[in-house]
Amino acid sequence: MSAAPARQTLRIASHRQVAMEVARQRLALGILLFIGLAAAITFRLVNLSLFDGPPRHHGLGMIAGQQRADIIDRNGVSLASSFRAFALAARPYDIVGNRDELADKLAEIIPERPHERIRAALDGPGKFHFVARRILPEQAEEIRKLGEPGLTIERETERLYPNVGMAAHLIGYTGIDGTGEAGIERAFEERLTDPDKIDIPLQLAMDARVQQALESELANQMKLSAASGAAGIVMDVHTGEVVAMASLPAFNSNRPTGIVGMKSHMNRATLGVYELGSVLKPLTVAMGLEAGTITNLATKFPTTPLRVGRFRISDSHPRPHPLTIPEVLIYSSNVGSARIAEDMGRETQEMFLKKLGFMDKAPGELLEMGRTLTPAPDNWRTSSVMTIGFGHGIAITPLHLANAYATLVNGGIHRPATFLKVPEGRERPGERVFSEQTSHLVNGMLRLIVTTGTGRQAEAPGYRPGGKTGTAEKVREDSRGYDRRRNITTFAGAFPMDNPQYVLVTMIDDPTVGSRMAGTVAGPVFKNVVNRIAPILGIAPDIEKEPDLSAFEGLYTPRKRPGQ
Amino acid sequence: MAWLNPQLRAVGGVRLDTGFGAGTRRSAASHSNRNWLSTSLMLGFTMAAALTSYMVSTKVSGERAEVEALQRKNAAITSELKALDAELRVRSRLPQLQRWNDEVLGLMPISAQQYLNVPAQLAAFGSAPDTRQQAPASAGNGLSYAIAKPQPAQQPMLQQTSASSRPTATPAPAAPKAQPAEQAAAPKPAAPRVVRDSQPVLHLASAPVDDSLSAAARTPTKPGRPAGLDTSLIAAIDRAAAEERRSGGDNPTDLLRLVSHGEPALLAGQ
Numbered sequence: 027m028s029a030a031p032a033r034q035t036l037r038i039a040s041h042r043q044v045a046m047e048v049a050r051q052r053l054a055l056g057i058l059l060f061i062g063l064a065a066a067i068t069f070r071l072v073n074l075s076l077f078d079g080p081p082r083h084h085g086l087g088m089i090a091g092q093q094r095a096d097i098i099d100r101n102g103v104s105l106a107s108s109f110r111a112f113a114l115a116a117r118p119y120d121i122v123g124n125r126d127e128l129a130d131k132l133a134e135i136i137p138e139r140p141h142e143r144i145r146a147a148l149d150g151p152g153k154f155h156f157v158a159r160r161i162l163p164e165q166a167e168e169i170r171k172l173g174e175p176g177l178t179i180e181r182e183t184e185r186l187y188p189n190v191g192m193a194a195h196l197i198g199y200t201g202i203d204g205t206g207e208a209g210i211e212r213a214f215e216e217r218l219t220d221p222d223k224i225d226i227p228l229q230l231a232m233d234a235r236v237q238q239a240l241e242s243e244l245a246n247q248m249k250l251s252a253a254s255g256a257a258g259i260v261m262d263v264h265t266g267e268v269v270a271m272a273s274l275p276a277f278n279s280n281r282p283t284g285i286v287g288m289k290s291h292m293n294r295a296t297l298g299v300y301e302l303g304s305v306l307k308p309l310t311v312a313m314g315l316e317a318g319t320i321t322n323l324a325t326k327f328p329t330t331p332l333r334v335g336r337f338r339i340s341d342s343h344p345r346p347h348p349l350t351i352p353e354v355l356i357y358s359s360n361v362g363s364a365r366i367a368e369d370m371g372r373e374t375q376e377m378f379l380k381k382l383g384f385m386d387k388a389p390g391e392l393l394e395m396g397r398t399l400t401p402a403p404d405n406w407r408t409s410s411v412m413t414i415g416f417g418h419g420i421a422i423t424p425l426h427l428a429n430a431y432a433t434l435v436n437g438g439i440h441r442p443a444t445f446l447k448v449p450e451g452r453e454r455p456g457e458r459v460f461s462e463q464t465s466h467l468v469n470g471m472l473r474l475i476v477t478t479g480t481g482r483q484a485e486a487p488g489y490r491p492g493g494k495t496g497t498a499e500k501v502r503e504d505s506r507g508y509d510r511r512r513n514i515t516t517f518a519g520a521f522p523m524d525n526p527q528y529v530l531v532t533m534i535d536d537p538t539v540g541s542r543m544a545g546t547v548a549g550p551v552f553k554n555v556v557n558r559i560a561p562i563l564g565i566a567p568d569i570e571k572e573p574d575l576s577a578f579e580g581l582y583t584p585r586k587r588p589g590q
Numbered sequence: 591m592a593w594l595n596p597q598l599r600a601v602g603g604v605r606l607d608t609g610f611g612a613g614t615r616r617s618a619a620s621h622s623n624r625n626w627l628s629t630s631l632m633l634g635f636t637m638a639a640a641l642t643s644y645m646v647s648t649k650v651s652g653e654r655a656e657v658e659a660l661q662r663k664n665a666a667i668t669s670e671l672k673a674l675d676a677e678l679r680v681r682s683r684l685p686q687l688q689r690w691n692d693e694v695l696g697l698m699p700i701s702a703q704q705y706l707n708v709p710a711q712l713a714a715f716g717s718a719p720d721t722r723q724q725a726p727a728s729a730g731n732g733l734s735y736a737i738a739k740p741q742p743a744q745q746p747m748l749q750q751t752s753a754s755s756r757p758t759a760t761p762a763p764a765a766p767k768a769q770p771a772e773q774a775a776a777p778k779p780a781a782p783r784v785v786r787d788s789q790p791v792l793h794l795a796s797a798p799v800d801d802s803l804s805a806a807a808r809t810p811t812k813p814g815r816p817a818g819l820d821t822s823l824i825a826a827i828d829r830a831a832a833e834e835r836r837s838g839g840d841n842p843t844d845l846l847r848l849v850s851h852g853e854p855a856l857l858a859g860q
Binding site for chain 1: 669672673676679680683684685687688699700701702703705707
């Protein structure tokens with residue numbers, strides 16, 4: 027047995043070795059788990075550092091009170107901004123002190139709130155009542171010092187309109203819950219509450235100084251004539267921007283009390299539709315020139331009254347001789363305009379009206395836009411064509427009128443009105459409605475109206491304005507027909523006429539004291555506004571410059587200027 | 591089971607050995623010294639690392655707290671700035687400026703005659719201009735030019751400001767009578783009006799600065815003639831400002847009240 031063959035060593039695990047085996051397995055498992063945990067954390071760290079953006083500053087924005095974007099005018103003047111306002115709330119279940127004493131103390135701190143309302147809020151059923159919706163910071167501090175747990179100071183977002191009542195209809199106002207209820211505030215609700223754009227103010231095309239000038243002159247004339255309303259629009263003819271839009275009477279945007287149906291809450295410039303009368307005559311002449319039905323400006327139109335169906339068309343101040351085309355506008359002849367329209371025909375007229383936007387609702391971004399009243403398609407007969415020629419039989423808003431005049435004087439390109447600022451140098455696309463030559467001719471005639479015609483009171487020396495008066499009787503509310511005692515007086519024009527830059531429309535609704543003719547009521551408003559806004563808008567006056575009126579020589583009788 | 595202790599040998603039978611062998615019993619003494627040293631070193635390093643990390647961590651959290659405090663302070667100052675800015679904008683709002691112009695300053699827009707294309711045209715300014723620009727209707731009051739005749743010494747400021755705000759009137763004092771035709775043609779009072787000492791100066795008690803409830807309750811009367819700036823008006827403004835600072839809440843010129851009681855002209859809703 028000495029040469030032992032190689033024997034297999036038999037190793038049998040003892041308990042200890044089994045235990046160690048198990049221990050090592052558990053250790054391996056633990057190590058794996060730990061590595062897994064570390065890997066997960068590392069992965070999340072890498073994810074956070076590489077892929078998540080910078081932290082959003084929501085918290086800070088809320089503290090600073092910016093919950094709605096600001097609105098500014100074209101030069102950066104603030105028109106609307108947001109603040110955190112204090113409101114006092116009562117939680118009746120948590121009130122520990124004596125309610126009567128508490129009500130007395132509160133009435134002392136907030137004198138504008140009646141005592142009964144304060145007491146009612148402290149008592150009332152329910153868990154939460156507002157005691158006072160807007161209190162001053164000093165008052166909030168006093169109330170906090172009372173130390174009553176049932177009284178809490180809530181923070182609400184308040185909208186401040188620093189210019190109080192100016193441009194009230196254009197900017198609009200917000201309700202108690204902070205949503206816009208009129209004007210720009212309502213039309214741009216999403217833009218103003220968009221979290222990404224809250225820090226970027228919304229810039230309007232409006233110029234606050236021009237707006238103030240327009241509003242004050244309109245208000246003054248409204249008071250002088252004891253009129254029931256007034257509206258005015260200033261538009262830039264090359265971009266279609268609405269530089270000013272006024273509608274009176276207006277309201278205080280900070281406290282727009284009253285129901286929406288009140289007179290002061292209707293936007294007469296964009297929502298109200300009126301038969302504006304003779305102001306549409308230059309458009310009729312332009313349509314005739316463009317369509318080719320007027321070939322010669324020297325064509326004469328007799329002023330004898332016309333009979334169409336059951337209508338009788340006559341001039342209010344008929345001239346004793348037939349009138350040339352410029353004279354039709356200078357003397358504002360209804361008969362002449364009706365004949366021009368009749369020559370044009372319904373299809374041409376309808377086409378032009380559609381291109382000028384008179385068949386749609388008012389242009390622009392506001393939501394309070396009026397729809398025009400036009401003859402029904404099956405009722406658009408010759409009589410309608412003729413009456414539309416001198417501005418009756420169609421009801422439009424002043425904004426429609428301003429937009430059409432802008433199209434007329436800027437060379438014939440129609441750009442819909444916009445209330446937002448167009449960035450400098452950017453060309454807005456437009457549709458050509460009239461040719462350059464038509465526009466040039468009608469510009470000259472508009473200038474003639476102001477130098478020798480019915481618009482002489484609108485002449486602002488040096489600024490070369492041109493425009494047309496319009497005195498229209500208001501339609502009776504109850505019966506058909508017109509009310510002879512109530513007028514709408516309008517003056518629509520542009521300046522400077524040798525190279526028109528801005529259109530200005532002024533409308534006085536129902537002047538009752540003094541003259542009721544547009545030349546005397548709306549004309550001076552036009553002149554005063556032009557005198558005030560032209561330097562602001564960068565238009566230098568020049569007493570010697572005049573538009574080229576050589577095309578009209580011999581076609582009208584010039585008036586002698588006073589002093590010549 | 592090769593990883594079992596190689597010193598274990600099973601010859602014939604199975605012999606178990608659970609120890610680690612005799613090697614571990616060698617130099618037990620030096621081994622324990624080395625152990626204690628290494629242990630203490632490890633302990634020391636660990637403690638140092640832990641303390642350092644803790645210090646860094648507290649420093650970081652301290653900095654973060656400071657940053658947050660600064661941010662809060664920043665936000666508070668920003669909102670205070672915004673409130674002050676809003677107050678300034680409300681106090682200098684355009685309708686208010688219009689009222690001040692109508693009632694006190696009487697400034698008018700520049701007229702076309704004041705623009706000259708060629709400097710040689712300045713020579714024509716020696717004589718009176720031929721047409722006068724009408725006052726804007728918003729002055730609404732029959733204002734004609736207050737021609738600044740050389741005033742006695744007690745109103746130097748009035749003369750200066752009226753001369754500067756109505757530049758076309760300055761050539762006129764030499765020939766106030768040369769305008770009868772224009773004045774007669776003007777729709778409102780014809781005679782040039784000379785501003786005298788007896789002119790009532792607009793006192794601040796009823797001045798446009800007070801925009802409170804009483805302003806709204808006042809019926810809009812025909813605005814008075816612009817009085818211009820003079821020393822007594824400025825003194826009155828200073829007194830009113832001091833009063834406002836002193837009385838604080840009594841004087842309702844707070845921002846909220848300023849904006850809540852709107853322009854008197856607008857409230858004429860018929």
